[in-house]
Amino acid sequence: MVAMKRAPVLIAALLACLPAAQARGAESGIVVGSKAFPESWILGEALARTMLREGIPRVLHRHNLGGTEIVAQALRSGAVDVYPEYTGTIQEVLLHRSGQAGADSMRAGLARLGLAMSDPIGFNDGYAIAMPESVAARLGIRTVSDLARHPDLRLGLTHEFLGRSDGYPGLARHYGLSMRHVLGIQHELAYTALASGRIDATDIYTTDAQIARLGLRVLEDDRRFFPRYDAVWLYRLDLPAREPRALEAIRSLTGRISEEAMIRANARVVLDGISYGAAAESLLTEVRPSSTGPAGPEREGVASSIARNTVRHVELVLLALFLAIAIGLPLGIAAAGSRRLGGAILLATGILQTIPSLALLAVLIPLLGIGFRPALAALFLYSLLPIVRNTVVGLSTLPASLRDAAESLPLSPWARLTRIRLPMAAPAILAGIQTSAVLCVGSATLAALVGAGGLGEPILSGIQLRQTHLILEGAVPAAALALLAQKGFDLLERVAVPRGLRRPEEPTHGDDHA
Amino acid sequence: MSATIELIGVRKRFGDTLALDLPEFVVQERTVLALIGPSGCGKSTLLRLVVGLLRPDQGRIQIGGTPMGPATRSQLLPRIGYVIQDGGLFPHLTALENTALVARHRGWTRERVDARVGELLELTRLDPGLLGRYPSELSGGQKQRVALMRALMLDPGVLLMDEPLAALDPMIRSRLQRDLRDVFGRLRTTVLFVTHDLAEAAVVADEVALLNAGRLVQRGKPAELAAAPSEPFVTEFIAAQAPPEALGWSR
Numbered sequence: 047m048v049a050m051k052r053a054p055v056l057i058a059a060l061l062a063c064l065p066a067a068q069a070r071g072a073e074s075g076i077v078v079g080s081k082a083f084p085e086s087w088i089l090g091e092a093l094a095r096t097m098l099r100e101g102i103p104r105v106l107h108r109h110n111l112g113g114t115e116i117v118a119q120a121l122r123s124g125a126v127d128v129y130p131e132y133t134g135t136i137q138e139v140l141l142h143r144s145g146q147a148g149a150d151s152m153r154a155g156l157a158r159l160g161l162a163m164s165d166p167i168g169f170n171d172g173y174a175i176a177m178p179e180s181v182a183a184r185l186g187i188r189t190v191s192d193l194a195r196h197p198d199l200r201l202g203l204t205h206e207f208l209g210r211s212d213g214y215p216g217l218a219r220h221y222g223l224s225m226r227h228v229l230g231i232q233h234e235l236a237y238t239a240l241a242s243g244r245i246d247a248t249d250i251y252t253t254d255a256q257i258a259r260l261g262l263r264v265l266e267d268d269r270r271f272f273p274r275y276d277a278v279w280l281y282r283l284d285l286p287a288r289e290p291r292a293l294e295a296i297r298s299l300t301g302r303i304s305e306e307a308m309i310r311a312n313a314r315v316v317l318d319g320i321s322y323g324a325a326a327e328s329l330l331t332e333v334r335p336s337s338t339g340p341a342g343p344e345r346e347g348v349a350s351s352i353a354r355n356t357v358r359h360v361e362l363v364l365l366a367l368f369l370a371i372a373i374g375l376p377l378g379i380a381a382a383g384s385r386r387l388g389g390a391i392l393l394a395t396g397i398l399q400t401i402p403s404l405a406l407l408a409v410l411i412p413l414l415g416i417g418f419r420p421a422l423a424a425l426f427l428y429s430l431l432p433i434v435r436n437t438v439v440g441l442s443t444l445p446a447s448l449r450d451a452a453e454s455l456p457l458s459p460w461a462r463l464t465r466i467r468l469p470m471a472a473p474a475i476l477a478g479i480q481t482s483a484v485l486c487v488g489s490a491t492l493a494a495l496v497g498a499g500g501l502g503e504p505i506l507s508g509i510q511l512r513q514t515h516l517i518l519e520g521a522v523p524a525a526a527l528a529l530l531a532q533k534g535f536d537l538l539e540r541v542a543v544p545r546g547l548r549r550p551e552e553p554t555h556g557d558d559h560a
Numbered sequence: 561m562s563a564t565i566e567l568i569g570v571r572k573r574f575g576d577t578l579a580l581d582l583p584e585f586v587v588q589e590r591t592v593l594a595l596i597g598p599s600g601c602g603k604s605t606l607l608r609l610v611v612g613l614l615r616p617d618q619g620r621i622q623i624g625g626t627p628m629g630p631a632t633r634s635q636l637l638p639r640i641g642y643v644i645q646d647g648g649l650f651p652h653l654t655a656l657e658n659t660a661l662v663a664r665h666r667g668w669t670r671e672r673v674d675a676r677v678g679e680l681l682e683l684t685r686l687d688p689g690l691l692g693r694y695p696s697e698l699s700g701g702q703k704q705r706v707a708l709m710r711a712l713m714l715d716p717g718v719l720l721m722d723e724p725l726a727a728l729d730p731m732i733r734s735r736l737q738r739d740l741r742d743v744f745g746r747l748r749t750t751v752l753f754v755t756h757d758l759a760e761a762a763v764v765a766d767e768v769a770l771l772n773a774g775r776l777v778q779r780g781k782p783a784e785l786a787a788a789p790s791e792p793f794v795t796e797f798i799a800a801q802a803p804p805e806a807l808g809w810s811r
Contacts, residue, residue, distance in 0.1 A: 451648030454611050456637035456714070461665050469652045544652035546694030 075104025076285075076292050079117050079126035082110050082495075082506060084315040084322060085171065085253060085308065089130040089277065089299075091326035096334070097295040109322070110506055111497040114139045119411050120497065121282060122159060128281035128296065132171055134212065134273040136163065136280065144211055146273055157283065164279035164296050169253060169305040172275035173207065175217075175265045176250040178240060182263040189268040190221050193247065200227040202236050202245035212273055213249070220271040251275075253305055255313035277303075302333040319513060348519065351504070356523050359500040362418070362493055363486045363527070366425035370482055374430045375475070378437025379463065388438060395431040403428075403492045411496065421490070421498035428489050429482040436478025440471025473543050480535035487528040491520065501527075562589040562750050563624030563639060563717035565610060570619035572605055572774075579605045580774045582619075589624075589717070592744045592751040594761030597771035598797070603754045606771075607720045610752065611642045623718055638662075641711030641719045641749075645726050647703040649695040655706045656691040663713050680709040683743055701732040708743070719744075719751045725760065737763045758782065758801045770794060 076097060080090030087109045094107040108126060111117045114135055120126040133152065137143050141155045149163070156163055175190055177199075187193055207213035208230050217223065231239060236248040237256045250257065250264070252275075257264060279296045286293040307329060314325040377395075381388035398406075403424060410420035444452075444467060452466045468475075494502030501520040508516030567585040571578070580602040587593050595603040608614045609621055612633040621628040623636055649658050659680065660673050668676075681688050686705040695703055704724050711719060724740075725733045741764050744751050755761050761768045762782040769779040778790040789795045 447644055447646055447648050448650065450608075450613055450644060451642070451650070453613060454637065454640070454642040455662050455710075456634065457662060457665055465661065465665070466650055470650065472652075546651040546653065546696055 075106055076102055076128075076289055077126050078105065078107045079111050079120055079129035079497075080107070080109045081114065081117050081129070082112050084255075084325075085251075085312050086130055087322040088311050088315060088326045088329060089167070091323055092330050093128065093130070093279070093295060093299055095326060095330060096299060097292055100291040100295045100298075102289060102291050102295070108497055110494065110503060112495045115408065116411060116496055118280075120417075121161065121280060124282065125417060125497075127285050127288075128279055128292070130167070130277055131163075131280040132275040132277055133163075133166075134172060134275040136278075137273065138210065138212060156280075160283050162281055162283050162285075164281070165300040167277040167279065167299060168301050168303040169308045170274055170276050171251050171253045171305075171308070173213065173249055173272050174252050174267065175247055176240075176257065176262040177247045177265065178243075179261045179263045181246055182265075187263075187265065189266040190217070190223075190271070191268050193265060194221050194223050197224050197226050199225065199246040200229075200244075201225050202229055202231040202239050202248050204233045204236065204249055205230045207249040217271055220269060253308040253312055255309060255316040258309065259313065259317055277308075298334060303329065307332055352519055352523055355499060355501045355503055355520065356527070358498070359487070359490050359493075359524065359527065362421060362425060362490045362498065362500055363483065363531075366422055366429050366486055366490075367479070367483055369422075369426045370429035370433050371479060373426075374433035374482075375437055377430070378434040378475075379441065379468075381434060382438045382441035392435060392438065395434050398427045399431045403489065404495070407492070407496055417496065418493075418498050420496050421493035421500075424492070425486055425489055429486050432478045432481040432485065433475070434478075436474045436481070437471065440474030440478075441467055443474075444470060469544055470547065473539065473547055476535065476539050476542060480532065480539075483531040483535065484528050487524060487531055491524055562748055564589045564622075565718060565750060565752065566622040567606070567609070568620055568622075570609065570616045570621060572602075572609060572614065572616050578774050580609070580616075582606075582776060585769075585776060587750055587752060589750050590748045591767060592753065592765045594753045594755055594765035594768045595771060596755055596758055596761050596768055596797075597777075598756065600773075601771040602774040603771050604722050605774075607642070607722050607752060607754055610718070611640055611720055612636070638666075638714050639717045641714075641716040643704070643707045643711045643719075643721045643724050645723045647695070647707035647724075649698075649703055649707055649710070651695050654692050654694055655686075655698065655702075655709075658695070658706060659691075659709045659713055661710070666714075676713060677709070680712055683712070683746065684708050685739055699732075700728050701736055704728070704736060708740075712747070717749060719747070719749050721751070722754045723756070724753075725755070733760075740764050758785075758798060770797065772797075 078090045078094045078097070080086040090107050090109055094105045097105045108120075111120060111126070111129075114131075117126065117129050118131075118140055121129060136152060136156070137147055140159065140161075141147075141152065143155070149165075153163055175193065177187060182188070185192075185196060187196065193199065203214055208215075208228075210216075214228070218225075229245075231245070231248070236245065237260060239245045240248055240262070241260055247265075250262070252264065256262070279300070281292075281296065311325045311329045314320040314328065315322050374395075377391055381391040406424050406427065407420055410423050414420040414423055448466075448470070452462050455462075457465070490500050491502030491505055493500040494506045501524045503520065504516045505520035505524075508514065508518075508520065565587040567582050570580060570582045570585070572580040585606075595606060597603050605614065609616055610623070610628070612628050615629075623639065626632055626636055628636055649655075650661075653661065656677065659677055660668075663673050663676065677691070680686075681691075684705045686702065686709065690698060690702055690706075695706075698706065707724070711721075725736055728736065737760055740753075744764065751765075753761070753765055755764075758768070765782075767780065768782050768785060770777045770785060772793055778785055778794050780788075785794055786798055789798070
C-alpha cells in the first residue's frame with residue numbers, strides 16, 4: 047500500500063517543479079522553420095537573422111524539424127510561419143501532383159492550403175546522378191543517356207530516390223535504364239561507398255558539398271527528366287498581414303543565392319565543421335553586403351544548450367511516465383482480473399511496442415501536430431507495455447496459499463486489491479515502471495524528429511554533420527539520465543516496497559522458539 | 561456464537577477423480593472434530609468447500625443454518641476463521657497488521673482493536689513483543705500463533721484449520737498441540753482440524769473422522785477407531801502411524 051500511495055505523489059511533486067516549457071512555442075514572434083539537413087538550417091538561419099535586422103523584435107528559428115511532412119504540417123498548423131522548401135517537393139508532397147507546373151498553378155494550389163510561395167531563392171537543388179570523375183572519364187560517360195549503355199555499373203541509391211515517382215523508377219523508364227545492380231543506401235554513406243569504389247554511381251543533390259570535394263562528375267540530364275527543385279520560401283498566407291517586414295526579409299533573400307554560393311555554404315558546415323549560424327552569416331555577407339550588422343540570434347553556449355535539452359528531455363520522460371502509470375496501472379489491474387480482457391490488453395500494448403517510432407510519429411502528427419504533444423504521446427504509448435505487463439505478472443503470481451488466505455478473509459474485493467494484492471505486487475510493478483523509465487529516456491531522443499527538442503537534437507545534428515562532439519552532447523547526458531533513472535528506482539524501491547517483501551522468505555525451521 | 565456445520569449430499573469431482581462424496585456429514589456446535597486420512601483423501605477439499613473457496617458439484621453446505629453460496633458467502637465469512645498450513649500471513653504486513661486487518665477494514669475503533677488483540681495474545685500465548693515483526697522475522701510456531709489470532713479476531717463461530725502444525729518440528733509441535741487444546745477448550749467454537757497424524761488428533765480433538773478416497777470411513781473417539789475398526793483400512797492406517805513408544809518418548 048505504501049508503494050501505491052507514494053510513487054504517484056512523488057512523480058506529481060516532481061512534475062510540479064518543472065518550468066512550463068511547453069508554452070515556449072506559443073509565444074507571438076515569427077517562427078522560421080527548417081528541415082533536418084544543413085542546407086535547410088543555413089537558409090532558415092539566414093532568414094531569421096535577416097528578419098531581426100529588418101527590426102522584427104522576436105524571431106525564433108526552430109531548426110532541424112524533420113522531414114517534409116513534419117515541417118509542412120507545422121506550417122499549416124501555424125507552429126511555423128515560414129521555411130525553405132523546393133518546388134519539386136511542393137509539387138510531389140504538398141500538392142500531390144506529378145510533373146512540372148508553372149509557378150501560378152502552384153501558387154493557386156498552395157493558396158487552398160493557406161500557404162504562399164516566394165520567387166526562387168536562386169539555386170536549384172534537384173536530383174542528379176553523379177559518378178567519380180575518373181570512372182566517368184574512363185568510360186566516356188557525360189550524360190544519363192551514356193549511363194544507359196553501361197548496365198553493369200553498380201548504382202547505390204537513397205531509399206527516398208528509389209521510392210519516388212520522380213526518382214529512379216521514372217528515370218529508368220524515361221531513359222530506358224536496365225541497370226543490373228541497384229541497391230538502397232543512406233545518402234552520407236553513399237559518398238563513402240563511392241570514394242572506396244564499392245558503388246559506381248549514386249543520386250545526389252545538385253548543391254551537395256561533397257561534389258567538388260570528392261571530384262564527382264554530375265551527369266547531364268540530357269533528356270530533361272528531373273524536375274526543378276528550385277529553392278523557394280514557403281510561408282503562411284496570413285504572414286504578410288501579421289508582420290509586413292517578414293515579407294520584406296523574404297523578398298530580400300530571393301534571386302540572390304547561386305548554386306555555387308550554396309555549395310560553398312554547405313561545405314563550410316558539412317566539411318569544415320563551421321556552425322550553421324556562422325555559415326549563414328557568411329552567406330548573408332556574400333549576397334547582401336549592405337546589410338551586415340551585429341550577429342543575429344545569440345549563439346547558445348554548450349553548457350546552456352545541454353541544460354536546456356536535458357530539462358526538456360526530463361520533462362518529456364516524466365510526463366510520459368506519469369501518464370503511462372496513470373493509465374497502465376488500471377489497465378494492468380483490469381487485465382489481471384479477466385483472462386480474455388487480459389489477453390486483449392497485453393496484445394494491444396505489445397503491438398504498440400512493435401510499431402517503429404518513425405511510423406508512430408508519422409501517424410501522430412496529423413492528429414497532434416508537431417512538437418511536444420506527438421512526442422509525449424509516442425513516449426507514453428511505448429512506456430505502457432512494461433508497466434501493464436509487470437502489473438499483470440505481479441498480481442497473478444500471488445502464491446496459492448496467500449490467494450486462499452485473502453479470499454477467505456471477510457474483505458471487500460477493493461480491500462483485497464488495495465490492501466493485499468497491489469502491495470504484494472509492488473516490487474514487480476515498480477520494476478516495470480523502472481524499465482519504462484529507462485526505455486523512455488532512450489526513446490525520448492526521437493522527440494527531436496518532431497521538433498520537441500530534448501537530447502536527441504544535438505544527436506540528430508551530430509549525425510547529419512558527422513560531428514562526434516555534437517552527438518556526445520546529447521548521448522552523454524542521455525546515458526547519464528538513464529543511469530540516474532536506474533539508480534533512482536533502486537533507491538525508491540527501498541523506500542516504497544514494504545519491509546516484509548524486501549528480503550526472501552527465510553527458512554522457518556532452524557531457530558524455532560514457539 | 562458457535563455454529564453447526566452441515567454437509568448434505570455433497571459431491572466434488574476434480575476431472576475424473578471423485579474428491580469428496582459425503583451423503584451426510586454434520587459437526588455439531590462446540591465440537592472439535594479432527595479430519596484425518598492419507599494425502600488426497602479429501603480432508604482439505606472438505607475445508608475448502610466449507611469456507612467457500614470451492615463449490616460442490618452437488619449437495620449443499622450450511623453453516624449455522626445458512627447455506628454457503630456466492631450470494632451468502634460475504635455474510636458468512638465473518639463467522640469463519642481459516643488457518644492454513646504455512647499460516648497464510650501476508651508478508652508485507654506485520655503480525656499486528658495481519659491480525660487487525662479485517663477488524664480495521666470493518667471500522668473497529670483503535671481501542672476495540674487493541675482490546676481484542678490483547679485478549680488474543682493472552683489466549684494464543686504469543687509474546688506481545690513480536691507484534692511489530694514481519695512474517696519473515698517470525699519462527700514457524702510464532703507464525704501459526706499469529707495466524708490463529710487473525711482467524712479468531714472477529715470471534716467466529718467456526719474455526720477451520722488445515723494441517724496447521726505439519727511443517728513444525730516435533731518439540732514445537734507438541735507444545736502447540738497442547739496450547740491448541742486449551743484454546744479450543746476456552747473458546748467453545750466449532751472446530752474442524754485437518755491432520756494426517758492420529759496422535760495429534762487425539763490430543764486436540766474430541767472426535768475423529770477418518771476419510772479415504774473422498775469417503776468417510778469411520779467416525780468416533782480416537783480410542784474407538786483402534787478398538788473397533790469398521791474396515792481393514794482403519795487398522796492399516798493406524799498401524800502405519802509410528803507409535804510414540806517406538807520413538808523413545810511418551811506423551
